[in-house]
Amino acid sequence: MRHLLLLLFILFTSCQKEISATLIVDIKPGDSTVETEIFQHPSKLYRDSIFYREFSKNEFPVRLPQKVKIDSLAKGNYTFVYPDMYGKLIKQNVTIDESKIYHLNIYPDVTKKFSKKNIIPNLKDGESAEIKLKFRGCFSGGESSFHILKKNNQIEVSRNNVSKVLDEKQTRYLVNLENSVRQLDYGWCSTSHEIIFILNDRTDTIIDAGCEFHSLAKFEKFLKRNGL
The missing domain is CATH 2.60.40.10 (Immunoglobulins)
Structure with missing residues (x-):
C-alpha cells in the first residue's frame, strides 16, 4: 500500500x-x-x-x-x-x-498624494491667482505668465488679454498638474524650470530641474490647446 x-x-x-x-x-x-x-x-x-x-x-x-x-x-x-x-x-x-x-x-508621473498647498482647487469665488513660468538654461532663458480666476464656481484662465472658462475635464487637468509640480523635489538637469504660484500675499516657487517631468512644456501646451 x-x-x-x-x-x-x-x-x-x-x-x-x-x-x-x-x-x-x-x-x-x-x-x-x-x-x-x-x-x-x-x-x-x-x-x-x-x-x-x-x-x-x-x-x-x-x-x-x-x-x-x-x-x-x-x-x-x-x-x-x-x-x-x-x-x-x-x-x-x-x-x-x-x-x-x-x-x-x-505610470511614473502619476501621484496619488495630494498637496495641501494647492492653490487652484482652493480658490474662493471671485479670487484670482497668477502663475509665472520661467526657464533657465546654459545659453538661454525666458518667462511667461497667466492668471486664474474663480467665478460662479468655474475656473477662468487668461493670458495676453485672452480668456477662457474651463470645463470640468480641463479644470481637473490643471488641478492635477499643479498638484504634481508641487511634489517635484529633485534636480540634476542643466536646464531648470521655475513655476511660481502667486495668491494675494503668498508666493510659492517650485523648481523643476529633473529633466523628466517637463512641467513648463505641460503648462504651455495646456494653454495653447485652449487658445491662450
Missing part, C-alpha cells in the same frame, strides 16, 4: 505542468499630451517577497513609453518595485499562475 501511494504521488507530481510565463512591463506617461518625458531609474522584481532580479537604468529606453519584457517566469506572486518621478518607491503586484503573457502598467 505504501509503495502504491508513493507511485501515485510520483505520477501526480510528474503530471503537473510547469509554468513558464512572460511579463511585459509597460511604462507609460499618465499625461499623454507631452511626449518628451524621460524615465531612467533602476527597478527590482521580487518573487514571493524574495529578490528575483534587478534592472539597471540602462535596460530601459530613455523616453516614455517604454516596454520591458521578462521571460521564463515560474508560478508565484511577483512585485515590481520602482521609484516614481517624485522620489517615492512604488510597488505593483502581479500573480502568475498560467503559461501566458501578463501585462503590468506603470
